[in-house]
Amino acid sequence: MKIIIDAMGGDNAPQSTVEGAVLAVRELGVQATLVGREQEIRACLEAAQAGDAANSIQVVHAEQTIDMCDSATSVTKEKKDSSLAAALRMLGAGEGDALVSSGNTGALLVGSTMYVKRIRGVRRAALAPVLPTDKGGALLIDCGANVECTPEYLLQFAYMGSFYAQKQLGAAKPKVGLLNNGAEASKGTPMLRETYELLQEAAQAGRLNFIGNIEGRDVPFGAADVILCDGFVGNVLLKTYEGVGMYFAGEMKKMFMRNLGTKMAALLVKDGLRAFKKKMDYKEVGGAPLLGISKPVIKAHGSSDPRAFKSAVRQAVQYAESGIIASISDNVGHMTLAADGEKN
Amino acid sequence: MKIIIDAMGGDNAPQSTVEGAVLAVRELGVQATLVGREQEIRACLEAAQAGDAANSIQVVHAEQTIDMCDSATSVTKEKKDSSLAAALRMLGAGEGDALVSSGNTGALLVGSTMYVKRIRGVRRAALAPVLPTDKGGALLIDCGANVECTPEYLLQFAYMGSFYAQKQLGAAKPKVGLLNNGAEASKGTPMLRETYELLQEAAQAGRLNFIGNIEGRDVPFGAADVILCDGFVGNVLLKTYEGVGMYFAGEMKKMFMRNLGTKMAALLVKDGLRAFKKKMDYKEVGGAPLLGISKPVIKAHGSSDPRAFKSAVRQAVQYAESGIIASISDNVGHMTLAADGEKN
Numbered sequence: 001m002k003i004i005i006d007a008m009g010g011d012n013a014p015q016s017t018v019e020g021a022v023l024a025v026r027e028l029g030v031q032a033t034l035v036g037r038e039q040e041i042r043a044c045l046e047a048a049q050a051g052d053a054a055n056s057i058q059v060v061h062a063e064q065t066i067d068m069c070d071s072a073t074s075v076t077k078e079k080k081d082s083s084l085a086a087a088l089r090m091l092g093a094g095e096g097d098a099l100v101s102s103g104n105t106g107a108l109l110v111g112s113t114m115y116v117k118r119i120r121g122v123r124r125a126a127l128a129p130v131l132p133t134d135k136g137g138a139l140l141i142d143c144g145a146n147v148e149c150t151p152e153y154l155l156q157f158a159y160m161g162s163f164y165a166q167k168q169l170g171a172a173k174p175k176v177g178l179l180n181n182g183a184e185a186s187k188g189t190p191m192l193r194e195t196y197e198l199l200q201e202a203a204q205a206g207r208l209n210f211i212g213n214i215e216g217r218d219v220p221f222g223a224a225d226v227i228l229c230d231g232f233v234g235n236v237l238l239k240t241y242e243g244v245g246m247y248f249a250g251e252m253k254k255m256f257m258r259n260l261g262t263k264m265a266a267l268l269v270k271d272g273l274r275a276f277k278k279k280m281d282y283k284e285v286g287g288a289p290l291l292g293i294s295k296p297v298i299k300a301h302g303s304s305d306p307r308a309f310k311s312a313v314r315q316a317v318q319y320a321e322s323g324i325i326a327s328i329s330d331n332v333g334h335m336t337l338a339a340d341g342e343k344n
Numbered sequence: 345m346k347i348i349i350d351a352m353g354g355d356n357a358p359q360s361t362v363e364g365a366v367l368a369v370r371e372l373g374v375q376a377t378l379v380g381r382e383q384e385i386r387a388c389l390e391a392a393q394a395g396d397a398a399n400s401i402q403v404v405h406a407e408q409t410i411d412m413c414d415s416a417t418s419v420t421k422e423k424k425d426s427s428l429a430a431a432l433r434m435l436g437a438g439e440g441d442a443l444v445s446s447g448n449t450g451a452l453l454v455g456s457t458m459y460v461k462r463i464r465g466v467r468r469a470a471l472a473p474v475l476p477t478d479k480g481g482a483l484l485i486d487c488g489a490n491v492e493c494t495p496e497y498l499l500q501f502a503y504m505g506s507f508y509a510q511k512q513l514g515a516a517k518p519k520v521g522l523l524n525n526g527a528e529a530s531k532g533t534p535m536l537r538e539t540y541e542l543l544q545e546a547a548q549a550g551r552l553n554f555i556g557n558i559e560g561r562d563v564p565f566g567a568a569d570v571i572l573c574d575g576f577v578g579n580v581l582l583k584t585y586e587g588v589g590m591y592f593a594g595e596m597k598k599m600f601m602r603n604l605g606t607k608m609a610a611l612l613v614k615d616g617l618r619a620f621k622k623k624m625d626y627k628e629v630g631g632a633p634l635l636g637i638s639k640p641v642i643k644a645h646g647s648s649d650p651r652a653f654k655s656a657v658r659q660a661v662q663y664a665e666s667g668i669i670a671s672i673s674d675n676v677g678h679m680t681l682a683a684d685g686e687k688n
Binding site: 134144147148179181182188189215216217218219220221229231232233235236237238239240241242243244245246247248251252254255256258261262264265266268269272273276 | 533580592
């Protein structure tokens with residue numbers, strides 16, 4: 001298995017990406033292709049004392065880098081010689097089995113669609129991170145790729161998310177919940193009501209396990225395995241989730257650091273604290289797949305440290321081995337609507 | 345000050361509403377008019393041992409009640425003789441200074457617009473709960489009244505929210521943040537980009553303290569005093585906020601209840617736990633104003649206990665005394681766009 005890595009993407013690149021790749025080679029036994037400024041990458045490999053692992057690592061030079069402030073379309077225009085663009089073209093040409101990047105999400109989306117292409121029949125690719133929940137994790141789809149959606153996009157996201165949750169999260173019949181402002185079928189915008197009907201039809205045909213509308217408050221308790229929404233709402237949900245989590249964690253820390261007695265209290269609950277922290281830890285989860293692209297692309301968190309980056313590589317390996325893309329491709333006929341709004 | 349109370353609205357009505365009214369009469373020195381089934385209300389007054397407080401409480405009979413499953417429009421149609429409809433008509437006719445209901449939010453919105461009317465020039469009323477944050481609280485507007493919004497609605501919500509945050513939350517120059525999927529002005533839907541421009545114009549004219557786009561993760565840290573969004577997104581944010589908070593609180597409780605040692609730990613941090621719980625407690629906050637209605641209407645939480653309901657009554661009193669409605673009315677010229685999209 002060969003993983004193509006955009007070595008220059010992310011807050012701590014190329015150090016974290018290179019160290020993460022070394023960990024992945026050692027622990028997962030993969031081959032890695034690091035794309036980016038060769039000198040910088042080789043310096044990081046040396047600093048990381050890659051040793052034998054270096055034999056499984058190939059470096060491909062690319063002069064340009066895409067920053068967080070670059071526009072999404074830069075990847076196909078003024079920065080088409082960037083590490084990201086070069087890495088995506090390699091994936092498109094079959095010079096690797098999957099790709100991982102910590103870089104600019106917008107550019108990764110645009111570049112994946114342009115250089116790797118969508119699965120035939122899939123209207124839009126979606127970014128689908130796994131949210132930590134009480135039941136282990138739930139896939140949030142879409143989470144920022146598509147600010148405005150049609151019912152057909154959401155129907156496709158439901159199928160793609162279900163295949164992913166089944167094969168990667170271990171949910172036998174993934175529960176698909178439509179994120180809405182109430183449980184009743186009549187809730188939400190006209191777009192959501194139309195989506196509700198399409199999902200209900202798919203459920204009646206036995207193709208999706210649609211459990212109806214869900215609300216934000218149900219998410220942390222693991223009410224659904226696939227949380228379906230447009231990319232704008234998904235982005236708000238994800239960031240609120242992160243923000244409230246960070247805020248609570250910070251307040252808890254302050255509470256335990258107040259004095260000697262409270263520090264003792266922290267010791268008394270340290271097992272529980274550790275278990276809870278692990279449950280809620282994004283670094284364990286890895287990254288977010290770009291579902292709908294014809295080859296496996298994983299977006300790792302921008303602030304990934306080497307361990308988190310390695311987790312994203314592991315996720316890419318599992319995704320490449322899972323057969324999810326074939327399942328989406330085989331079922332695309334069920335996910336496309338004819339021009340008059342009727343299903344094919 | 346006379347407060348009109350929909351005695352039959354909410355999960356624990358009429359017991360909680362009646363007991364809450366008794367507390368309000370005693371502690372805040374208000375007059376209360378309880379609207380609903382007279383016999384049931386009088387039985388609750390007796391059970392609550394209202395005593396002298398009963399002298400400040402008037403009971404007005406209404407036979408029908410609106411439940412959570414009734415449609416929003418029932419208040420003007422098949423249930424126009426409900427406690428909510430009767431209470432709203434009394435407020436509209438000037439038979440009280442403000443109204444509080446724990447009942448069906450949709451019906452309260454429709455009924456307020458129909459029976460009490462909006463402030464002249466205000467296009468839509470908005471529901472604006474106060475979210476607990478690290479800085480005390482932030483007004484979330486809109487939070488469910490308007491699933492689809494125009495830039496003009498949001499501009500009006502920004503003004504209304506600012507007046508409320510200034511006079512009720514004590515923010516001298518309330519920071520208005522537009523909830524978006526990124527900080528840059530180019531983020532979000534076309535509707536949000538247009539809203540951004542209108543807010544920037546208002547800020548340049550010195551009328552609003554617009555701080556730009558904010559993200560969900562900024563909210564708990566108190567980045568803004570007024571969080572501006574459409575009612576759908578606001579509803580998702582509020583419920584996610586509540587859900588993650590509830591989940592964390594539950595996990596913390598489990599962690600402390602595990603064994604004797606962890607129970608001792610809970611004792612050692614009990615002051616910190618109590619302070620944090622108080623900070624995050626919705627019951628202290630009261631309810632959500634319906635901004636844009638020509639008289640003060642407060643939506644109390646559906647599950648309000650007597651203490652929470654009393655807090656909502658206190659909020660109604662303060663709202664009625666604040667001059668916020670006059671400020672909105674005086675400034676409505678700045679908040680309305682001409683038909684061609686230019687400001688008046």
